[in-house]
Structures are given as C-alpha cells and as structure tokens.
Amino acid sequence: MREQTHTGRPKAPHAEIAGAGFAGLTAAVALLQRGWTVRVHEKSQELREFGAGILIWENGLRVLEAIGAHDDVLASSSAPPFYETRIHNSTVSKESFGDVRLRAMTRQHLYRSILNAAVREGADIAVGSEVAGADPDGSLVLASGQTLKADLVVGADGVASKVRDSIGFTQTRRKSRDGITRLLVPRHKEELGPGEWDNVIDFWNFEPRVLRILYVPCNDENLYIALMAPWEDPEGSRVPIDLPLWREAFPQLAPVLESAAGMPGRYDRYETTVLETWTSGKVALVGDAAHAMCPALGQGAGCAMVNALALAAAVEGTNDVENALQEWEKKERPITDRCQEKSAFYAETRGMSKGNQFTPTVLEAARHRPTGTF
Ligand SMILES: Cc1cc2nc3c(=O)[nH]c(=O)nc-3n(C[C@H](O)[C@H](O)[C@H](O)COP(=O)(O)OP(=O)(O)OC[C@H]3O[C@@H](n4cnc5c(N)ncnc54)[C@H](O)[C@@H]3O)c2cc1C
Known part of the structure; x- marks a missing residue:
C-alpha cells in the first residue's frame, strides 16, 4: 500500500x-x-x-x-x-x-x-x-x-x-579502436561551392590513412563535424585539429576545416x-x-x-x-x-x-x- x-x-x-x-x-x-x-x-x-x-x-x-x-x-x-556516403569523395550511396x-x-x-x-x-x-x-x-x-x-x-x-x-x-x-573529435563550425555553404550541402555526408578515406568526417548541417548557421581517426594515430586524433593533415585528406571541406582549426575540443574513443x-x-x-x-x-x-x-x-x-x-x-x-x-x-x-x-x-x-x- x-x-x-x-x-x-x-x-x-x-x-x-x-x-x-x-x-x-x-x-x-x-x-x-x-x-x-x-x-x-x-x-x-x-x-x-x-x-x-x-x-x-x-x-x-x-x-x-x-x-x-x-x-x-x-x-x-x-x-x-x-544520408550520403562517400569514399575518397566518390558517392557510394544516398x-x-x-x-x-x-x-x-x-x-x-x-x-x-x-x-x-x-x-x-x-x-x-x-x-x-x-x-x-x-x-x-x-x-x-x-x-x-x-x-x-x-x-x-x-x-x-x-x-x-x-x-x-x-x-x-x-x-x-x-573501448573501440577509433575515436572522434566533435566540433561546431559555421555552415560556409557558399564557400563550399555547388553541391547538396544540406545532406548529412559521411566522408571516408582509407588511403593513405584511415580518416573520416561526418558532415551534419544542424540549422542555417551551424554545422556539426565529427572527425574520426584511430586512437593510435597521434596526428589524426590531435586536438586542436592538425589542419594540414585534414585539409589534404578532405580538400572539398577546406573552408569548414579552416574555421575548425584552433578550436578547443576533445577526442573521445x-x-x-x-x-x-x-x-x-x-x-x-x-x-x-x-x-x-x-x-x-x-x-x-x-x-x-x-x-x-x-x-x-x-x-x-x-x-x-x-x-x-x-x-x-x-x-x-x-x-x-x-x-x-x-x-x-x-x-x-x-x-x-x-x-x-x-x-x-x-x-x-x-x-x-x-x-x-x-
Ligand atoms: C562521438 C559521439 C557521437 C554521438 N552521436 C550521437 C548521435 O548522433 N545520436 C545519438 O542519439 N547519440 C549519439 N551519441 C551518444 C550520446 O551522446 C549518449 O548516448 C548520450 O549523451 C547519453 O546520455 P546520458 O544522459 O545517458 O549520459 P550523459 O549525457 O553523459 O549525462 C550524464 C549526466 O550525469 C552527470 N553526472 C555524471 N556523474 C555524476 C555524479 N556522480 N553525480 C551527479 N551527476 C553526475 C553528468 O555531468 C551529465 O550531466 C554519441 C556519442 C559519441 C561519443
């Protein structure tokens, strides 16, 4: 009772x-x-x-x-x-x-x-x-x-x-072998040039090393990017991000990455x-x-x-x-x-x-x- x-x-x-x-x-x-x-x-x-x-x-x-x-x-x-998936910037599915x-x-x-x-x-x-x-x-x-x-x-x-x-x-x-650095940056839609930039885009690279960026537009102003790298990769998991490394791997996202450079954050496995x-x-x-x-x-x-x-x-x-x-x-x-x-x-x-x-x-x-x- x-x-x-x-x-x-x-x-x-x-x-x-x-x-x-x-x-x-x-x-x-x-x-x-x-x-x-x-x-x-x-x-x-x-x-x-x-x-x-x-x-x-x-x-x-x-x-x-x-x-x-x-x-x-x-x-x-x-x-x-x-939800678009790309390998080496080539679309594999939408x-x-x-x-x-x-x-x-x-x-x-x-x-x-x-x-x-x-x-x-x-x-x-x-x-x-x-x-x-x-x-x-x-x-x-x-x-x-x-x-x-x-x-x-x-x-x-x-x-x-x-x-x-x-x-x-x-x-x-x-714990998994990979981890992610999560950052919030301005959209930069104009600077990214023509493209379907309102999609979620899952960018994967396997060569010369494993790096991935999950691109997620949150609203008209904010873009969420999740940068994945193996925890054993000291450059890929570095925070603030290693701009030359990420820009070379994902040149199509250069304006976004440039604004993420220097931002404080955390790499989580x-x-x-x-x-x-x-x-x-x-x-x-x-x-x-x-x-x-x-x-x-x-x-x-x-x-x-x-x-x-x-x-x-x-x-x-x-x-x-x-x-x-x-x-x-x-x-x-x-x-x-x-x-x-x-x-x-x-x-x-x-x-x-x-x-x-x-x-x-x-x-x-x-x-x-x-x-x-x-
Ligand atoms: C890289 C990454 C990306 C993710 N993306 C997604 C996604 O897109 N979609 C999705 O659904 N999920 C996602 N998740 C998972 C999601 O973030 C978590 O599952 C969710 O935040 C769990 O919520 P929670 O309330 O259980 O725990 P938490 O968010 O950790 O909240 C726990 C709270 O308890 C407090 N607390 C801790 N210890 C004590 C204590 N001793 N006394 C009092 N308070 C305490 C903390 O300060 C905190 O406020 C992601 C996770 C990661 C790591």
Missing part, C-alpha cells in the same frame, strides 16, 4: 535521479507527467551538454513529442534530405528513410529543449550535487555524505556511473558498456550508465530517451517498483542490446563506409515505440 497524506490521498511516489543529461531529464519529465515527484542531482554547476551536434531518429523524436519538447526542437533543427524521421541539431539546442520541458513540469534540479552511490533499498548517497530515500532511484549518470559502480553491477566495458542487468531492487540504470554504445547508428541518446520514458510508464501507478523495473528491462532491453551490438559491429568493421547500411534491420531501434507509452 502506498503511504497516505493527512488528507487521505495517497502520497505521490518519489524518485531521486542521478545525472541531468538526456536520460535523467527525460526520466524526470516523464515521471512528473505521471504524478511522481522527482529530484535530479547534477554534479556540474551548470546545466549544459558537452559536445557539438547530434542526430535524433524517429524513436527519439517520438519521445520528445511525449515529453513536450518536440516543438522547441523543431524551431532550430534540420531534416537532412539524404539513403532516405521514408516514414522514419531523422533530424540534426546542436546538442545545446536538444538539451535546452528537454530542460525547458523539465522546468515547465516543475522538476527540482540540484546543480553542484554530486552522487557518490546508491543502494538497492532505494537510497541515493551524495558525495556530501547525505543519504536520500526514494521509491525509485534512477542512475542516469553517464558512462562512468557512480550509481552503477557503487552497487557493483556486473559489466564489461570495451567510443565505448561499449554491457551490463548483466539494468536494475537492482529499486534502482534502475538508464542511458550511457546502462548501455553506452558506439555512435555508428546515432542511437545512444535516442535509446537513452526511449528507455527513460518507458521506465516512467512502467512504474506508473504501481505498488511494486522492483517488479515493474524487472518487467521494464525485460521488454525494452532486447532492442537496445541489438542496436548496441550493431553499432559495435559497424565501429569495428568501419562498415558504414560501404553505404546503403540503413536496412530495415538496422533501423529497428529508430522505428521502436516503447511499450505502454504511445
């Missing part, structure tokens, strides 16, 4: 959430929409998203609709007509996805849109509040030493999750994290804390948001959170697992370079409607 207030009405169930990233904020909005109270703990002093741009597919866009962030996202994002929507935007814009939804729903977000760990009995422990009790604890604290590691979830973590289980007692892990994946299919944040929304739907109206969490994992996990495996496969084989890789099987996660939410 849920505890009652002095008016006789059942007391609203309460969640403590670690991490105000895409997963944590989505969970917060979706729980608030279902009558929960939530508190989100963010270790940074500022609510912002690291990184440059992001691709969000149909599944993620449906979640944004469900949490009331979709209109904000539309205000400054693009719908690229094609794919479009029919009824599966794909939008590109800056990370800040996506983040702001979700944060606005959280604020509208009345989320209590504590900045500078670092989480040290959690307990399956429904406790969240802060770095300050304070312990907070809840009906549900959500570990949405990213790839280095303290919630996950403090509980000791069995896990394997694998991809990581795959696989856990034996995503839940323990009243604790659930979502997003990169549970299933960090290689970015080949652009689905890490999409799956994170889908799973956060489905989690809220799973615990709606329940008196048995532990069982609801197990049911949630049973239903939602297989599709994320398959997406993660495919992403790792493409990263290891560099198979996206072949073009025409977005088959119906590969688009499975993008088409997914989480159980009980739509």
Whole structure:
C-alpha cells in the first residue's frame, strides 16, 4: 500500500535521479507527467551538454513529442534530405528513410529543449550535487555524505556511473579502436561551392590513412563535424585539429576545416558498456550508465530517451517498483542490446563506409515505440 497524506490521498511516489543529461531529464519529465515527484542531482554547476551536434531518429523524436519538447526542437533543427556516403569523395550511396524521421541539431539546442520541458513540469534540479552511490533499498548517497530515500532511484549518470559502480553491477566495458573529435563550425555553404550541402555526408578515406568526417548541417548557421581517426594515430586524433593533415585528406571541406582549426575540443574513443542487468531492487540504470554504445547508428541518446520514458510508464501507478523495473528491462532491453551490438559491429568493421547500411534491420531501434507509452 502506498503511504497516505493527512488528507487521505495517497502520497505521490518519489524518485531521486542521478545525472541531468538526456536520460535523467527525460526520466524526470516523464515521471512528473505521471504524478511522481522527482529530484535530479547534477554534479556540474551548470546545466549544459558537452559536445557539438547530434542526430535524433524517429524513436527519439517520438519521445520528445511525449515529453513536450518536440516543438522547441523543431524551431532550430534540420531534416537532412539524404544520408550520403562517400569514399575518397566518390558517392557510394544516398539513403532516405521514408516514414522514419531523422533530424540534426546542436546538442545545446536538444538539451535546452528537454530542460525547458523539465522546468515547465516543475522538476527540482540540484546543480553542484554530486552522487557518490546508491543502494538497492532505494537510497541515493551524495558525495556530501547525505543519504536520500526514494521509491525509485534512477542512475542516469553517464558512462562512468557512480550509481552503477557503487552497487557493483556486473559489466564489461570495451573501448573501440577509433575515436572522434566533435566540433561546431559555421555552415560556409557558399564557400563550399555547388553541391547538396544540406545532406548529412559521411566522408571516408582509407588511403593513405584511415580518416573520416561526418558532415551534419544542424540549422542555417551551424554545422556539426565529427572527425574520426584511430586512437593510435597521434596526428589524426590531435586536438586542436592538425589542419594540414585534414585539409589534404578532405580538400572539398577546406573552408569548414579552416574555421575548425584552433578550436578547443576533445577526442573521445567510443565505448561499449554491457551490463548483466539494468536494475537492482529499486534502482534502475538508464542511458550511457546502462548501455553506452558506439555512435555508428546515432542511437545512444535516442535509446537513452526511449528507455527513460518507458521506465516512467512502467512504474506508473504501481505498488511494486522492483517488479515493474524487472518487467521494464525485460521488454525494452532486447532492442537496445541489438542496436548496441550493431553499432559495435559497424565501429569495428568501419562498415558504414560501404553505404546503403540503413536496412530495415538496422533501423529497428529508430522505428521502436516503447511499450505502454504511445
Ligand atoms: C562521438 C559521439 C557521437 C554521438 N552521436 C550521437 C548521435 O548522433 N545520436 C545519438 O542519439 N547519440 C549519439 N551519441 C551518444 C550520446 O551522446 C549518449 O548516448 C548520450 O549523451 C547519453 O546520455 P546520458 O544522459 O545517458 O549520459 P550523459 O549525457 O553523459 O549525462 C550524464 C549526466 O550525469 C552527470 N553526472 C555524471 N556523474 C555524476 C555524479 N556522480 N553525480 C551527479 N551527476 C553526475 C553528468 O555531468 C551529465 O550531466 C554519441 C556519442 C559519441 C561519443
């Protein structure tokens, strides 16, 4: 039985959430929409998203609709007509996805849109509040030493999750041989000359060395470029970027690369994290804390948001959170697992370079409607 207030009405169930990233904020909005109270703990002093741009597919866009962030996202994002793949600047495929929507935007814009939804729903977000760990009995422990009790604890604290590691979830973590430097630069559409510069373009070079640039127009002003190089390549992975190296490999993008030169940034190797289980007692892990994946299919944040929304739907109206969490994992996990495996496969084989890789099987996660939410 849920505890009652002095008016006789059942007391609203309460969640403590670690991490105000895409997963944590989505969970917060979706729980608030279902009558929960939530508190989100963010270790940074500022609510912002690291990184440059992001691709969000149909599944993620449906979640944004469900949490009331979709209109904000539309205000400054693009719908690229094609996903084009080129090897040595020669087009190998130009794919479009029919009824599966794909939008590109800056990370800040996506983040702001979700944060606005959280604020509208009345989320209590504590900045500078670092989480040290959690307990399956429904406790969240802060770095300050304070312990907070809840009906549900959500570990949405990213790839280095303290919630996950403090509980000791069995896990394997694998780093990939490639990594990416992500930058946001002005569009430079005029200087790039004639061409279909509103497409996403995946430029691959294999000779004389492996280098790749994913070109993603976010809106009329901002272009997201992701520069991929093996981590063992000191010049390719250097930040700020090695301009002569990149300009020689991709002369067709010279104006863009020149404006990226000197920009601060970070080279990140991809990581795959696989856990034996995503839940323990009243604790659930979502997003990169549970299933960090290689970015080949652009689905890490999409799956994170889908799973956060489905989690809220799973615990709606329940008196048995532990069982609801197990049911949630049973239903939602297989599709994320398959997406993660495919992403790792493409990263290891560099198979996206072949073009025409977005088959119906590969688009499975993008088409997914989480159980009980739509
Ligand atoms: C190169 C690259 C490209 C990508 N491209 C795409 C793409 O196009 N599309 C897509 O869908 N996905 C993409 N992804 C994946 C996507 O970025 C992640 O899956 C997504 O950001 C995960 O969100 P999250 O909320 O789980 O974690 P995070 O975004 O890492 O958020 C975790 C939050 O928790 C906070 N935190 C951490 N530790 C603590 C603590 N101890 N206490 C309190 N707070 C804490 C952090 O400060 C952060 O705010 C890409 C990833 C990479 C590496």
